[in-house]
Amino acid sequence: MHHTFSDMTFCIRTFGCQMNKHDSERIAGMLEGLGALQVETSEEADMVVFMTCCVREAADVRLMGQVASLKNLPLREGAAIGRRIIAVGGCIGQRDGEKLTRELPHLDVVFGTHNLGSLPKLMERAIGGEGHQIEVLDSAETFPTDLPTAREHSWAAWLPITIGCNNFCSYCIVPYVRGREKSRSLEDVVAEAKAYVDAGVKEITLLGQNVNSYGRDLYGAPRFDDLLDAIDGTGIARLRFATSHPKDLTDGVIERFGTLRSLMPALHLPVQSGSDRILEAMNRRYTRDHYLELIAKLRKACPDIALSSDIIVGFPGETEKDFEDTYRLVEEVGYNQVFTFIYSKREGTPAASIEDSTPREVIQERFDRLVDLVQDKAWQSNQSDKGKTVEVLVEGASKRDSGILAGKSPKNQTVHAKVSAGQSAEDLAGSFVNVRVDEAKTWYLAGTVVDADEGARGSDGC
Incomplete structure (x- = not known):
């Protein structure tokens, strides 16, 4: 079982709340554990999994558009299978079940919020040519944290x-x-x-x-x-x-x-x-x-x-x-x-x-x-933090400039700061740095990295 995945690639498109993001991490853990490689784009992926949200109508429209757009997307060179496998899970999968495959005939797999662990089995059957695979349960048999x-x-x-x-x-x-x-x-x-x-x-x-x-x-x-x-x-x-x-x-x-x-x-x-x-x-x-x-x-x-x-x-x-x-x-x-x-x-x-x-x-x-x-x-x-020194958990480089780090303050504000000469923002990812806030904008703070003993740690807690 699951031998099919060892030469395959997958990507996950996630909509909605943090619980969906967490469910996507569980799915990635399962597929990687079975030998598949996670990639960034649908073009590179042999399997595309949509983790959906149905809280707002726009999510339904986006899902339909994105699944439809895969219909004629060519496979990557050297793909392990003859066609791309498309799966829809999460809340729209739970709500609509079989109806999704009627609206999107090229969809292969539908699963719900209670059975993430079924996905590899359903994918394998779809790869094996067994037609649409739909499994939506009324309640969870195990807590999803049992999954990798x-x-x-x-x-x-x-x-x-x-x-x-x-x-x-x-x-x-x-x-x-x-x-x-x-x-x-x-x-x-x-x-x-x-x-x-x-x-x-x-x-x-x-x-x-x-x-x-x-x-x-x-x-x-x-x-x-x-x-x-x-x-x-x-x-x-x-x-x-x-x-x-x-x-x-x-x-x-x-x-x-x-x-x-x-x-x-x-x-x-x-x-x-x-x-x-x-x-x-x-x-x-x-x-x-x-x-x-x-x-x-x-x-x-x-x-x-x-x-x-x-x-x-x-x-x-x-x-x-x-x-x-x-x-x-x-x-x-x-x-x-x-x-x-x-x-x-x-x-x-x-x-x-x-x-x-x-x-x-x-x-x-x-x-x-x-x-x-x-x-x-x-x-x-944000003006109340101007001039303060805040502890920042670095997430990596700013999307706009690789020489500027991006991270989060204790108050969950996005913080940008220029990295020192010879340092890399990516190398600092996952570490704490102290940033003196020089500018306070609507949606972020910007400042200068300082040593831990420079300035009070102004908004580090209560």
């Missing part, structure tokens, strides 16, 4: 602590394609974190659709704060997590931002709307006041915390007053970053049946106004 992984960076690791979601926000398809929430045992997560630290990993990001409810299914109550304590105890240099639901963010987790050595001063806390009426229609189960109380507690525990969020503009029935409530909340919080989206109807969700007569141009105008505000606030937030 090929991490994008040796110094950083995604670490899933839960899969699935129980929240059923009225606009969201995730619970229907990822299933009910399941937590890994605390011991399993900590053991994996220790293994990463032993392997030289500098930064771990804990993953879940709602990390704050971690452990409720196993222990009867959330134990996310206990988990943060235990992972901090492994000696990891940097710890982050995504994503948080405001209704489950506890005082205990908030306090950890002020007390844990490794927990970085940055939190992504999606608000979605600043209007109580819209929040109720979204089934978010918190109010504007409760959300703002959380922000106040976070800033008390960690005054320098960088906050980011998600906001949907144009949810069905949103009025100008509802939008103004959202706009004012963004003004009040002063986020470092906000991901803004125009509402996209997802069939199968409760919100899809809500009628809305708001003209598209009104929604677009609101969206544009919000984006302008978000950019202003992001610029203002």
Whole structure:
């Protein structure tokens, strides 16, 4: 079995959330373990795997276009098989199953969110000429972390602590394609974190659709704060997590931002709307006041915390007053970053049946106004770091200039700095350097590499 892969190449196209990126690393680990070589482009690949997201309509359109474009793409010279094998997994695979092969007849394999481990078997059958291979399960038999992984960076690791979601926000398809929430045992997560630290990993990001409810299914109550304590105890240099639901963010987790050595001063806390009426229609189960109380507690525990969020503009029935409530909340919080989206109807969700007569141009105008505000606030937030010295985890060279390093600050800001003569930005990847911030732009900081004893480590924590 799987002998077919030893002379083959593959590439993975990933859409959507960090969980999809992590799933892609698992797939790369499996295929590399079976002898296949990962390549960058579809042109070079004998097998192309699409890891899909169906949260927004644009993702469906992009997938269809990209799969269709492979139909007449010539194979690389010396390809091990006579035709390119195309697979679609992730959330669109889970949702659409067999329907995908009817719409895209040249698609070979469809798999879902619960059966990553089936992919090599399905690919092999497709290579063997056994026709379309479709396997979509209703739930996972094993946690995907049982599979091998090929991490994008040796110094950083995604670490899933839960899969699935129980929240059923009225606009969201995730619970229907990822299933009910399941937590890994605390011991399993900590053991994996220790293994990463032993392997030289500098930064771990804990993953879940709602990390704050971690452990409720196993222990009867959330134990996310206990988990943060235990992972901090492994000696990891940097710890982050995504994503948080405001209704489950506890005082205990908030306090950890002020007390844990490794927990970085940055939190992504999606608000979605600043209007109580819209929040109720979204089934978010918190109010504007409760959300703002959380922000106040976070800033008390960690005054320098960088906050980011998600906001949907144009949810069905949103009025100008509802939008103004959202706009004012963004003004009040002063986020470092906000991901803004125009509402996209997802069939199968409760919100899809809500009628809305708001003209598209009104929604677009609101969206544009919000984006302008978000950019202003992001610029203002970054000004507080000008002149400070920040510790940067180097990711490599800037895409525009190989002589400039790019990395992340504790607050998850992108930082650029010129490397010293005789040094290579790529060689510094995975190491920490101190950068004095000379310029603070909207979406990045720029500065000068300094020795560790030069200047205070201004925004390194709380």
